[in-house]
Every structure is written in C-alpha cells, then in structure tokens.
Amino acid sequence: MTVPRLQVKSLTKYYGQTLVLHSIDLDIAEHEVVCLIGASGSGKSTMLRCAGRLVEYDHGQILLDGVDIASEEMPEAELRRRVGIVFQSYNLFPTMTVLDNVTLAPRKVHKTDRAVAESRARELLELLEMDEFADAYPDRLSGGQQQRVAIVRAMATNPDVLLLDEVTAALDPELIGGVLKVISDLKASGMTMMIVTHEMGFAKEVADRVCFLDEGRIVEEAPPAELFSDPKEPRTQQFLQRIIEAGRL
Amino acid sequence: MAVQDHDAPPPPAPLKPSTSERLRPVLISAISTGVVVAAVVLLVRSSEQWPAVQRQFFNWQVMKDSFPKVRSGFWLNMRIWVIAEIVILAVSLAFAVMRSLTGPIFAPLRFFSVLFIDIFRGVPGLLLVLLLGFGLPALQLPGFPKSALFWGTVALVISYSAYTAEVYRAGMTSVHDGQRAAAKALGLNQFQTLRYAVIPQAIRNVMPALLNGAVSLQKDVALLSVIGIRDAVREAQIIKDRTFNYSSFMVAAILFLIASIPLARFTDWYSARDAERRLQQTR
Ligand SMILES: Nc1ncnc2c1ncn2[C@@H]1O[C@H](COP(=O)(O)OP(=O)(O)O)[C@@H](O)[C@H]1O
Ligand SMILES: [Mg+2]
Numbered sequence: 001m002t003v004p005r006l007q008v009k010s011l012t013k014y015y016g017q018t019l020v021l022h023s024i025d026l027d028i029a030e031h032e033v034v035c036l037i038g039a040s041g042s043g044k045s046t047m048l049r050c051a052g053r054l055v056e057y058d059h060g061q062i063l064l065d066g067v068d069i070a071s072e073e074m075p076e077a078e079l080r081r082r083v084g085i086v087f088q089s090y091n092l093f094p095t096m097t098v099l100d101n102v103t104l105a106p107r108k109v110h111k112t113d114r115a116v117a118e119s120r121a122r123e124l125l126e127l128l129e130m131d132e133f134a135d136a137y138p139d140r141l142s143g144g145q146q147q148r149v150a151i152v153r154a155m156a157t158n159p160d161v162l163l164l165d166e167v168t169a170a171l172d173p174e175l176i177g178g179v180l181k182v183i184s185d186l187k188a189s190g191m192t193m194m195i196v197t198h199e200m201g202f203a204k205e206v207a208d209r210v211c212f213l214d215e216g217r218i219v220e221e222a223p224p225a226e227l228f229s230d231p232k233e234p235r236t237q238q239f240l241q242r243i244i245e246a247g248r249l
Numbered sequence: 250m251a252v253q254d255h256d257a258p259p260p261p262a263p264l265k266p267s268t269s270e271r272l273r274p275v276l277i278s279a280i281s282t283g284v285v286v287a288a289v290v291l292l293v294r295s296s297e298q299w300p301a302v303q304r305q306f307f308n309w310q311v312m313k314d315s316f317p318k319v320r321s322g323f324w325l326n327m328r329i330w331v332i333a334e335i336v337i338l339a340v341s342l343a344f345a346v347m348r349s350l351t352g353p354i355f356a357p358l359r360f361f362s363v364l365f366i367d368i369f370r371g372v373p374g375l376l377l378v379l380l381l382g383f384g385l386p387a388l389q390l391p392g393f394p395k396s397a398l399f400w401g402t403v404a405l406v407i408s409y410s411a412y413t414a415e416v417y418r419a420g421m422t423s424v425h426d427g428q429r430a431a432a433k434a435l436g437l438n439q440f441q442t443l444r445y446a447v448i449p450q451a452i453r454n455v456m457p458a459l460l461n462g463a464v465s466l467q468k469d470v471a472l473l474s475v476i477g478i479r480d481a482v483r484e485a486q487i488i489k490d491r492t493f494n495y496s497s498f499m500v501a502a503i504l505f506l507i508a509s510i511p512l513a514r515f516t517d518w519y520s521a522r523d524a525e526r527r528l529q530q531t532r
Pocket of ligand 1: 020
C-alpha cells in the first residue's frame with residue numbers, strides 16, 4: 001500500500017470556544033485532485049489553512065508523504081518548498097515586480113541562485129502566458145493575470161502539493177475561465193491539489209473526489225459524477241438544491 | 250478592443266481650444282487675485298498704524314544688514330534638519346519594528362520600545378531640548394560630547410522618533426493580513442516578512458505623514474535657539490536686541506517660508522500620485 005501524498009487525520013480546530021473543524025479525516029493520493037465544497041463558514045478555508053500550516057490546530061495530524069508536518073522531521077523550509085498555497089485575494093507583494101514576487105521565496109528562503117530562480121520563473125510565466133509581464137508591478141495587471149502570477153509564485157519551488165482557496169472568487173466573470181484552464185492544465189500535468197471552490201461545474205470537471213463540508217465535518221465524499229447527480233446525505237441534497245436554484249450548477 | 254463599425258458616426262474631433270480660449274481662465278484668476286491683493290494692500294497701507302508697522306517689521310535697511318548673519322544661521326538650521334531627519338527616519342523605524350515583533354524572546358525589546366514611545370511622545374519637544382541641551386553638557390559626562398548643539402539635536406531626534414515610530418506602526422498595521430499569510434506560505438521568516446512585504450508597503454502607505462513630519466521638523470529645528478545655538482532665529486534675535494527692530498525676524502521668517510515650499514509641493518504631488526495608484530488598484 002502506498003502512503004497518501006497528503007493525509008489529514010482527525011483534524012480538530014477551535015477558534016476560541018467555537019468548534020470549526022470536527023475530527024476531519026481525508027487522504028489525497030499523489031496526482032489526485034480533491035475539491036472541497038460547502039456553504040460559507042463551513043470550515044473549508046480553515047481546513048486548507050491547517051493543511052498548509054498557516055494556522056495551528058488543536059488535535060489531529062497532517063502528514064505529507066507520511067511525515068507529520070508539525071514534527072521535527074519536517075523543517076519549515078522543506079514544508080514551504082513542498083506545499084504551495086494560492087489565495088482568493090492573490091496577495092502578491094505590490095512593491096515588487098512579477099518576477100521578484102515569483103523568485104523571492106526560491107532566493108531568500110531556499111537560497112537558490114538568482115539566475116537559476118529567474119530562469120525557472122520565466123519558464124513558468126511563459127507556460128501561463130504571463131512572461132510579457134515579468135517586469136510589471138501587480139497593480140498594473142487584471143485580477144485574472146494577478147491570480148495566474150500567484151499560481152506561478154506558488155509553483156516556483158516545484159511543490160508536491162498545491163492548496164487553492166477559492167482562487168476565482170474575486171475575479172470578474174470573464175476572467176474566471178482563464179484561471180480555471182490553468183488549474184486544469186496543472187491537473188493534466190499530474191499536480192496533487194486540494195481545491196476549495198464555489199464553481200461546481202469546475203469541480204465536476206477537474207476533481208477526482210469531491211468533499212462536502214458542513215459545520216466543520218465532511219458530510220459526504222464521492223467522485224463528482226456520483227456526488228453531484230446522486231447525493232446520499234440530506235444536507236448535501238439541500239446544499240446542491242440551493243446551488244441549482246441559484247443557477248450555478 | 251477596437252470594434253470595426255463603418256456605420257458608426259466619426260469620433261468627436263479632439264478638443265483643441267484656441268490660445269485665447271485657453272488663456273481666458275488664467276487671465277480671470279490672475280485679475281481677480283490681483284484685485285483682492287491690491288485692495289488688501291491699499292487698506293493696510295492707508296491705515297494710520299501702517300508706517301509704524303513698516304518701521305518695526307519691514308525696515309529695509311535692517312533687513313539688508315541682518316541678512317548675511319541670519320542666512321548663515323539658516324544654513325545651520327538646514328544642516329541640522331537634514332541630519333536629524335535621516336536619523337529620525339531610521340531610529341523610528343527601528344522602534345516600530347521592535348514594537349511589532351512577536352514571540353516571548355522579543356518581550357524586552359517590545360517593552361523598551363513601548364516605554365520609549367510613550368514617554369517621549371508625551372513630553373514637549375521644547376522641554377526635552379532644554380533638558381538635554383542645557384542639562385547634559387553641564388554634567389560633563391566623560392566620553393560624551395559636551396556640545397549643546399549635539400544634545401539639542403539628540404533631543405529633537407528623540408522627540409520626533411517617538412512620534413514617527415507611531416506613524417510607521419500605523420502603516421504596518423494597515424498592511425492587509427493576506428500579505429502576511431502569503432509571506433508565511435512562502436516560508437519567509439518574521440524578519441523577511443517585515444523586510445520584503447510589510448515595511449515597503451507601510452512606508453508607501455504613510456509617505457504623506459512622513460513628509461508632513463519632515464516639514465514640521467524643518468521649523469522645529471528653531472527650538473535649538475533657546476539653548477544658544479546660533480541658528481537663524483538666534484541670529485535674528487541677537488540683531489533685534491541690538492536694533493530694537495523686528496525686521497531681522499522677518500528675514501528669518503521669509504527664509505523658513507521659502508524653504509518649506511518645495512517640500513509642501515512635493516507632498517501634494519506625492520499624495521495626488523498615491524491617490525491615483527489606489528484608484529488603479531481598485532479596478
Ligand atoms: N481568524 C478567525 N477567527 C475566528 N473565527 C474564525 C476565523 N477564521 C474563520 N473563523 C470562523 O470559522 C468558521 C469557518 O470559517 P472558514 O473556514 O473561513 O469557512 P469557509 O471557508 O468554508 O467559508 C466560520 O464560522 C468563521 O467565522
Ligand atoms: Mg473560505
């Protein structure tokens with residue numbers, strides 16, 4: 001039996017007295033894409049932030065290739081190199097050019113030569129059709145372009161896993177397609193991903209498995225074809241019903 | 250995106266007002282300003298007190314005679330200003346950074362920074378100048394400079410640094426949380442996060458406030474005149490004490506005024522550009 005690439009084991013998280021994640025278990029195999037769906041406030045972002053070790057959690061474990069990410073065996077720098085995170089609001093550094101945004105972590109955290117870091121950055125930018133903006137500042141770019149740069153930045157260290165948190169939620173409708181295309185291409189190239197999304201059509205298309213979260217629990221977990229056409233749990237049915245009524249599926 | 254549509258009416262001709270059309274608003278504002286100024290001048294000069302005022306404040310001969318001394322004093326003001334401002338910008342940033350550090354090992358630095366800022370923001374700058382400028386040279390501490398000029402400048406630096414540290418801190422707080430999350434996700438440590446993400450944005454956010462601080466310091470350097478530093482105000486006062494005439498003060502005032510204009514215009518220009526940038530960002 002092979003060890004899952006990313007493993008979430010009875011993850012429990014409180015914000016103050018509020019239980020936000022309730023004993024979550026989830027395995028993501030290498031090359032697998034798992035989408036997290038669920039109502040706003042159900043705990044999707046918190047789960048992703050725990051998996052990316054951006055926030056501390058109270059109980060449970062997160063394992064990367066079988067190694068606890070909070071343990072001594074996983075140095076901070078190694079974790080950051082192997083896990084890339086992309087946010088809803090892109091969060092590019094506005095005082096730096098696109099190229100500097102992308103090469104910052106390789107150069108300053110992982111001590112990669114500038115020339116090496118820049119040539120890899122340019123390759124990635126070209127792949128996502130952003131190479132002509134290498135020397136531009138982020139506020140000169142559209143939201144879709146900024147998000148593509150943010151994806152490149154997360155990919156700059158050649159990570160094993162990408163965590164994406166509603167990366168199209170802040171975009172104008174006509175810009176969403178381009179970013180979703182990039183993610184589909186990443187899947188095709190074999191990237192392991194955990195994706196929080198509101199785009200049900202996209203989840204259907206890109207996910208190997210979809211998890212429906214409600215009040216901090218994974219209520220239902222199935223391949224998209226199954227979960228979207230034949231949901232078992234009443235709460236999943238209600239959620240999907242609301243989505244359909246809103247015309248988003 | 251250019252849309253080809255041959256039936257569409259032609260675009261409006263570019264606006265090219267004639268010279269006289271462009272000059273009209275300039276002319277109108279010039280004339281109306283001139284009329285108002287002339288009215289005020291006439292009113293002032295026709296008053297019975299005007300000759301006395303002119304003799305006391307605008308005595309041409311006294312102004313001319315005092316100019317070299319006051320100007321050389323003013324040159325000292327400018328040098329103190331530049332040096333003090335540079336030190337203030339660095340020292341206050343250091344205090345703001347110390348105050349922002351997290352983790353128990355930095356508790357002493359945080360505490361020291363809070364103490365420094367609280368104390369010296371609460372004490373009047375003039376009092377500090379008197380205390381350090383007169384007090385410390387009198388102590389004759391071995392190994393410390395004994396010049397009033399040095400300690401007076403230190404007093405200004407301390408007073409302004411406490412204030413400017415809070416300006417920086419406001420700028421650092423205003424940096425969006427997502428920036429710190431991104432820095433963490435990339436693996437930047439606390440200092441790298443400050444160096445590459447937080448501080449550059451903080452400085453950009455508070456640039457107008459920093460510039461205002463510099464404008465204000467330019468004038469407050471004159472506080473050093475009370476401890477006998479022969480700056481523009483001190484020189485003017487020495488002349489006044491001899492001539493019993495305030496015109497030398499007017500020379501100093503005019504010099505300060507002239508020096509303040511470039512920085513004030515620069516602040517305006519920067520703020521306008523900044524506003525434009527923010528507008529761009531919210532597209
Ligand atoms: N920093 C925080 N402090 C306190 N409560 C939080 C914080 N972040 C999220 N929460 C709470 O945790 C719950 C889950 O939030 P989140 O993970 O953002 O949900 P989702 O991403 O599914 O919309 C919500 O009730 C939210 O109010
Ligand atoms: Mg969320």
